[in-house]
Amino acid sequence: MTIEPKTSTRSERTWHGGDDRTAPLREEPELPGRGLDAEPGSGSAQQRAHxxxxxxxxxxxxxxxxxxxxxAWSALSPDSMSGSMTAAMNWIAGSVGWTYLLVTLGCILLMVYLAFSRFGRIRLGKDQDRPEYSTWSWLAMILSAxxxxxxxxxxxxxxxxHFTQPPHxxxxxxxxxxxxRAMQFSYFDWGPHAWAVFGIFGLAIAYSTHRRGNTGLISPMLRPVLGKAMDGPLGHVVDILAVIATLFGTTASLGLGASQISEGMNRVLGIPNELFVQIVIIIGITTVFTLSALSGVNRGIKYTSQVTSVLSILLALYVLVIGPTGFLGNLFFRSMGQYLNxxxxxxxxxxxxxDDVQWYQSWTYFMMAWWLSWGAFVGVFLAKISRGRTIREFVVGVLGIPSLVFFVWFTIFGGTAIKLDMEGAGSIGRAATQDLNSAFFETLDQLPLTGxxxxxxxxxxxxxxxxxxxxNTFVLSMLTSRGALEPSRAILTTWGALTGVSAIFLFLVGGLDALQQAAMISALPFGIVIALLGVSLVKSLRTDQDFDFTRTVTRDEVKTGMLRVPSPILSMDFEDPPTSSIPQQRAPRDQRIESLNSPDQG
Structure with a gap:
């Protein structure tokens, strides 16, 4: 964060010792932003944005x-757009696809470092803030949304x-x-590599907004690295990149969702699984999620997430009990050991x-790019629902628990399908090769209570x-509302409609392949932003004087008086009680306080 030449009000505070001596603390520059609850008329960035x-x-x-x-390009010249996207994707996979792996691995290492470092107990908000949502609601929103x-x-x-065509x-x-091996590579694609990207964004945005009082834009978080350039056109470019990556990452998910719903309706109700039906589904669901976004996080997202969590647990338990339970247990631990090794x-x-490039383009590179393109959306959302939690709690809740839940879920359903194909005719594997959206329902068809x-x-x-x-609609609206934490209804409606329209046009141009290509291409420049964001977050935490109390004090700092007194001590009200009433055992502590704040110590 750029230090503003504003004098801290802390310089006006005084210490009152038993000898009636007043020693003012030395003046220090005030870092911008002190949380979301700025005083009226303070001119905070969040108030201006609102x-x-x-x-x-x-x-x-x-x-x-x-x-x-x-x-317009996809409507007027779909062949040109499809060809250009395919060429760009082939070049990315063959030349610089390794950057996806490097950035995601770096995010994991940084998350682990922050959890176990002295910064782990820093609260994402004011020191007195506590989580707004219960742990259950918080995790449910993370997993389902x-x-x-x-x-x-x-x-x-x-x-x-992967079982029918083992990787490499x-x-x-x-x-x-x-x-x-199939479970090992599924864990790799859906575990910590995904959640670490989300976590770095979430931490950076939560720290920037809840602790520093900045807006919800991406550009302010890069000021420690890129300086005042983030306040001008270059900052706008960064924020626009975040919006575009978020939009295309989400349209890929919407395409998958529409295909899944269409496949399920075909099996249950006999409705044809065709493009027209999928577009109608997108239009209908777009209307529903836009209305849900207008109701806010506390209603729409919270309650929808809780319902999906309960249904997911019930379905998973059913398959675990009815399916090959012993096989699944053994497969989980063997696969986990292989994954860690x-x-x-x-x-x-x-x-x-x-051939390797093509495989990576279909799996590893696509998955890593998908998570990078989702980084801004998920990060902003995680920051929104994580105020009051410590960094260590955040890392466990975002990196650890969701990864474990996904490992168990993939083992239950993927392992059941593998066991059925090992003992049967391999129908699930053939169905998945032809259309991956049919694999889940093909598995349920071979279990009781299929309907x-x-x-x-x-x-x-x-x-x-x-x-x-x-x-997604909420985050897109926030990013394009000057970072306002409560976007207007008009902008929410605008982005809800544009998300659905973009998904429809990409579907018309090239189906799921076009959606995946758009996500991968938009993620490439955004990967650089994520790398800079990680550096910026560490730099901000290291230079933030509010957190001096978390580090080890050196002898030289005590001797020279350069030790900054922790803010909890500053907030204490020291009276002037009679000298005789001070217990003898507290004298050393009082002497240290006077020594640290005496005039000759600066």
Whole structure:
């Protein structure tokens, strides 16, 4: 953060010792921002953004211009756009795709460092703030609003495809070792590598808004690295990149959701699984999630997330009990051991041939790019719901618990499908190879109560669809409302409609492939932003004098008087009691306080 030449009010505070001596603290520059609850008339960045939220600025109009130009291109020349996107994607995968791996691994290491470092007990908000939501509600919103659709779309499809076509030839297809490798690479794609990207964004935004009082834009968080450039056109470009990456990352999810709903309705109700039906589904769900976004986080997203969490737990328990329970337990621990053993090797493995490039483009690079493109959206959303939690709580709740939940979920459904194919005719694997959206329902078809479980799965996809797009609409609106933490209803409606329209046009141009390509391309420049964001966050924490109390004090600082007295001590009210009433055992502490604040110590 750039230090403003504003004199801290702390310099006016005094210490009152028993000898009636007053020693003022030395003046220090006040870092900008002290939390969300600024005093009326203080001119905080958040207050200004809120006052101007109905008058969107350069980020809004710039983002709208890019989206409209993209939609016009896809409408007027779909072949040209499809060819250009394919060429760009092939170049990225073959030349610089390794950057996706490097950035996501760096995010994991940084999250672990922050959790175990002295910064782990720093609260995301004022020191007296406490979490707004219960831990259950908080985790439910994280899981369902962030990557809920993936729980249905890929929970069976990815493991069963890796089982029939083991990655990098590491095992023989159809064997138990192939099942272990299938789960290992599913864990890799859906575990800490995804959640660490979200976590770094969430921490940076929560610290910037809740602790520093800045707006919800991305650009203010990069000031420690890029300085005042973030207050001008370059800052607008960064914020626009965040909007575009968020939009395309979400449209990929909407495409998957529409395909899943269409597949489920085809199996349960016999409705044709075709493009027209999928577009109608997108239009209908867009209307629902836009209305949900208008109701706010406390209503729409919170309650939808809780319902989806309960239904998900019930469905998972049913499959675990009815399915091959013993096989799933053994597979989970074997796969977890393989994942941990090969963690760094898999995290840094890159393609060495043309076939390898194609595989990475379909799986690893696409997944990592998808998470990068979701970084801003999920980060802003996590920051919104995480005020009052410590950094250590945040890391455990965002990096640890969701990863473990996804590991268990993928093992239950993917492992069940693998076991059924090992003992059967391999129908699930063939179905997934032809259309990954059919894999989940194909698995349910081979278990009892198919009709009931399929309906529950459709309901889950709809609710995941709504909660994810709901949160996305809120974040897009906040990013284009000068960072206002409560966007106007008009802007919420605008972005809800544009999200649905963008998904429809990409679907018309190239289906799911076009949606995936848009997410990967938009994630590349944004990966640089994420790397800079991690550096900026650490730099901000290290230079923030509010957190001096978390570090080790050196002897030289005590001797020279350069030790900054912790803010909790500053807030204490020291009276002038009679000298005789001071207990003898407290004398050393009082002497230290007077020594640290005496005039000759500066």
């Amino acid at each position: 006052e101007l939220r109905n008058r969107p600025g350069a980020v809004f109009w710039g983002s709208i211009g890019v989206v409209v130009a993209f939609i 962030v990557m809920g659709i993936g729980l249905i779309s890929y929970a069976v499809a990815e493991p069963i495809i 030839g590491l095992s023989e297809p159809g064997t138990y070792q192939a099942a272990v 090969d963690f760094f090797m898999v995290s840094l493995t890159t393609p060495v041939s043309g 009931i479980t399929s309906v529950i799965a459709i309901i889950l996809v709809v609710l995941f669809f709504v909660s994810g797009a709901d949160a």
